[in-house]
Amino acid sequence: LAGVSAVDEAVVAVRDDAAFRADAEQGRAIGYAGKICLHPNQVRLAHEIFTPSAAEVEHAREVLTAAERGVGVIDGQMVDAAHVRMAEA
Structure with missing residues:
Protein backbone atom coordinates (compact mmCIF):
# COMPACT_ATOMS: atom_id res chain seq x y z
CA LEU A 1 0.00 0.00 0.00
CA THR A 51 10.34 -3.06 18.44
CA PRO A 52 10.39 -6.59 17.00
CA SER A 53 11.67 -9.33 19.30
CA ALA A 54 14.74 -11.36 18.38
CA ALA A 55 12.43 -14.25 17.46
CA GLU A 56 10.38 -12.02 15.16
CA VAL A 57 13.53 -10.76 13.43
CA GLU A 58 14.77 -14.32 12.97
CA HIS A 59 11.42 -15.39 11.54
CA ALA A 60 11.51 -12.47 9.08
CA ARG A 61 14.98 -13.58 7.97
CA GLU A 62 13.70 -17.13 7.45
CA VAL A 63 10.80 -15.83 5.35
CA LEU A 64 13.13 -13.77 3.16
CA THR A 65 15.57 -16.66 2.75
CA ALA A 66 12.74 -19.03 1.83
CA ALA A 67 11.36 -16.52 -0.67
CA GLU A 68 14.75 -16.26 -2.37
CA ARG A 69 14.78 -20.05 -2.77
CA GLY A 70 11.17 -20.11 -3.97
CA VAL A 71 10.00 -22.10 -0.94
CA GLY A 72 6.32 -21.58 -0.09
CA VAL A 73 6.19 -23.22 3.37
CA ILE A 74 8.06 -22.49 6.63
CA ASP A 75 7.39 -24.58 9.73
CA GLY A 76 4.29 -26.01 8.08
CA GLN A 77 2.78 -22.61 7.27
CA MET A 78 2.34 -21.14 3.81
CA VAL A 79 4.47 -18.12 2.94
CA ASP A 80 3.23 -15.83 0.19
CA ALA A 81 4.01 -12.37 -1.18
CA ALA A 82 2.23 -10.65 1.73
CA HIS A 83 4.45 -12.48 4.23
CA VAL A 84 7.54 -11.44 2.29
CA ARG A 85 6.45 -7.78 2.31
CA MET A 86 5.88 -7.95 6.08
CA ALA A 87 9.29 -9.56 6.59
CA GLU A 88 10.96 -6.84 4.52
CA ALA A 89 9.41 -4.17 6.74
Missing part, protein backbone atom coordinates in the same frame (compact mmCIF):
# COMPACT_ATOMS: atom_id res chain seq x y z
CA ALA A 2 2.15 2.84 -1.29
CA GLY A 3 5.03 1.91 1.02
CA VAL A 4 3.55 3.87 3.93
CA SER A 5 3.37 2.31 7.40
CA ALA A 6 0.19 2.79 9.41
CA VAL A 7 0.70 4.54 12.76
CA ASP A 8 -1.82 4.26 15.60
CA GLU A 9 -3.49 7.32 17.11
CA ALA A 10 -2.40 8.98 20.34
CA VAL A 11 -3.50 8.22 23.89
CA VAL A 12 -4.28 11.56 25.51
CA ALA A 13 -3.99 10.26 29.09
CA VAL A 14 -0.25 10.98 29.13
CA ARG A 15 0.27 9.81 32.71
CA ASP A 16 -1.61 6.52 32.30
CA ASP A 17 1.07 4.03 31.22
CA ALA A 18 -1.33 1.07 31.54
CA ALA A 19 -3.81 2.66 29.13
CA PHE A 20 -1.04 3.51 26.66
CA ARG A 21 0.41 -0.01 26.88
CA ALA A 22 -2.97 -1.69 26.36
CA ASP A 23 -3.84 0.55 23.43
CA ALA A 24 -0.41 0.16 21.81
CA GLU A 25 -0.41 -3.63 22.23
CA GLN A 26 -3.83 -3.80 20.60
CA GLY A 27 -2.62 -1.54 17.79
CA ARG A 28 0.43 -3.72 17.16
CA ALA A 29 -1.73 -6.85 17.17
CA ILE A 30 -3.91 -5.45 14.39
CA GLY A 31 -0.99 -4.31 12.27
CA TYR A 32 0.01 -0.78 13.22
CA ALA A 33 3.75 -0.14 12.86
CA GLY A 34 3.97 2.50 15.58
CA LYS A 35 2.08 4.90 17.81
CA ILE A 36 1.79 8.66 18.03
CA CYS A 37 3.31 9.83 21.33
CA LEU A 38 2.15 13.04 22.97
CA HIS A 39 4.53 12.89 25.93
CA PRO A 40 8.19 11.81 26.23
CA ASN A 41 7.23 9.10 28.75
CA GLN A 42 5.17 7.39 26.04
CA VAL A 43 8.16 7.03 23.72
CA ARG A 44 9.84 4.38 25.90
CA LEU A 45 6.67 2.30 25.95
CA ALA A 46 6.15 2.67 22.21
CA HIS A 47 9.69 1.46 21.53
CA GLU A 48 9.24 -1.46 23.90
CA ILE A 49 5.97 -2.54 22.29
CA PHE A 50 6.70 -1.93 18.61
Whole structure:
Protein backbone atom coordinates (compact mmCIF):
# COMPACT_ATOMS: atom_id res chain seq x y z
CA LEU A 1 0.00 0.00 0.00
CA ALA A 2 2.15 2.84 -1.29
CA GLY A 3 5.03 1.91 1.02
CA VAL A 4 3.55 3.87 3.93
CA SER A 5 3.37 2.31 7.40
CA ALA A 6 0.19 2.79 9.41
CA VAL A 7 0.70 4.54 12.76
CA ASP A 8 -1.82 4.26 15.60
CA GLU A 9 -3.49 7.32 17.11
CA ALA A 10 -2.40 8.98 20.34
CA VAL A 11 -3.50 8.22 23.89
CA VAL A 12 -4.28 11.56 25.51
CA ALA A 13 -3.99 10.26 29.09
CA VAL A 14 -0.25 10.98 29.13
CA ARG A 15 0.27 9.81 32.71
CA ASP A 16 -1.61 6.52 32.30
CA ASP A 17 1.07 4.03 31.22
CA ALA A 18 -1.33 1.07 31.54
CA ALA A 19 -3.81 2.66 29.13
CA PHE A 20 -1.04 3.51 26.66
CA ARG A 21 0.41 -0.01 26.88
CA ALA A 22 -2.97 -1.69 26.36
CA ASP A 23 -3.84 0.55 23.43
CA ALA A 24 -0.41 0.16 21.81
CA GLU A 25 -0.41 -3.63 22.23
CA GLN A 26 -3.83 -3.80 20.60
CA GLY A 27 -2.62 -1.54 17.79
CA ARG A 28 0.43 -3.72 17.16
CA ALA A 29 -1.73 -6.85 17.17
CA ILE A 30 -3.91 -5.45 14.39
CA GLY A 31 -0.99 -4.31 12.27
CA TYR A 32 0.01 -0.78 13.22
CA ALA A 33 3.75 -0.14 12.86
CA GLY A 34 3.97 2.50 15.58
CA LYS A 35 2.08 4.90 17.81
CA ILE A 36 1.79 8.66 18.03
CA CYS A 37 3.31 9.83 21.33
CA LEU A 38 2.15 13.04 22.97
CA HIS A 39 4.53 12.89 25.93
CA PRO A 40 8.19 11.81 26.23
CA ASN A 41 7.23 9.10 28.75
CA GLN A 42 5.17 7.39 26.04
CA VAL A 43 8.16 7.03 23.72
CA ARG A 44 9.84 4.38 25.90
CA LEU A 45 6.67 2.30 25.95
CA ALA A 46 6.15 2.67 22.21
CA HIS A 47 9.69 1.46 21.53
CA GLU A 48 9.24 -1.46 23.90
CA ILE A 49 5.97 -2.54 22.29
CA PHE A 50 6.70 -1.93 18.61
CA THR A 51 10.34 -3.06 18.44
CA PRO A 52 10.39 -6.59 17.00
CA SER A 53 11.67 -9.33 19.30
CA ALA A 54 14.74 -11.36 18.38
CA ALA A 55 12.43 -14.25 17.46
CA GLU A 56 10.38 -12.02 15.16
CA VAL A 57 13.53 -10.76 13.43
CA GLU A 58 14.77 -14.32 12.97
CA HIS A 59 11.42 -15.39 11.54
CA ALA A 60 11.51 -12.47 9.08
CA ARG A 61 14.98 -13.58 7.97
CA GLU A 62 13.70 -17.13 7.45
CA VAL A 63 10.80 -15.83 5.35
CA LEU A 64 13.13 -13.77 3.16
CA THR A 65 15.57 -16.66 2.75
CA ALA A 66 12.74 -19.03 1.83
CA ALA A 67 11.36 -16.52 -0.67
CA GLU A 68 14.75 -16.26 -2.37
CA ARG A 69 14.78 -20.05 -2.77
CA GLY A 70 11.17 -20.11 -3.97
CA VAL A 71 10.00 -22.10 -0.94
CA GLY A 72 6.32 -21.58 -0.09
CA VAL A 73 6.19 -23.22 3.37
CA ILE A 74 8.06 -22.49 6.63
CA ASP A 75 7.39 -24.58 9.73
CA GLY A 76 4.29 -26.01 8.08
CA GLN A 77 2.78 -22.61 7.27
CA MET A 78 2.34 -21.14 3.81
CA VAL A 79 4.47 -18.12 2.94
CA ASP A 80 3.23 -15.83 0.19
CA ALA A 81 4.01 -12.37 -1.18
CA ALA A 82 2.23 -10.65 1.73
CA HIS A 83 4.45 -12.48 4.23
CA VAL A 84 7.54 -11.44 2.29
CA ARG A 85 6.45 -7.78 2.31
CA MET A 86 5.88 -7.95 6.08
CA ALA A 87 9.29 -9.56 6.59
CA GLU A 88 10.96 -6.84 4.52
CA ALA A 89 9.41 -4.17 6.74
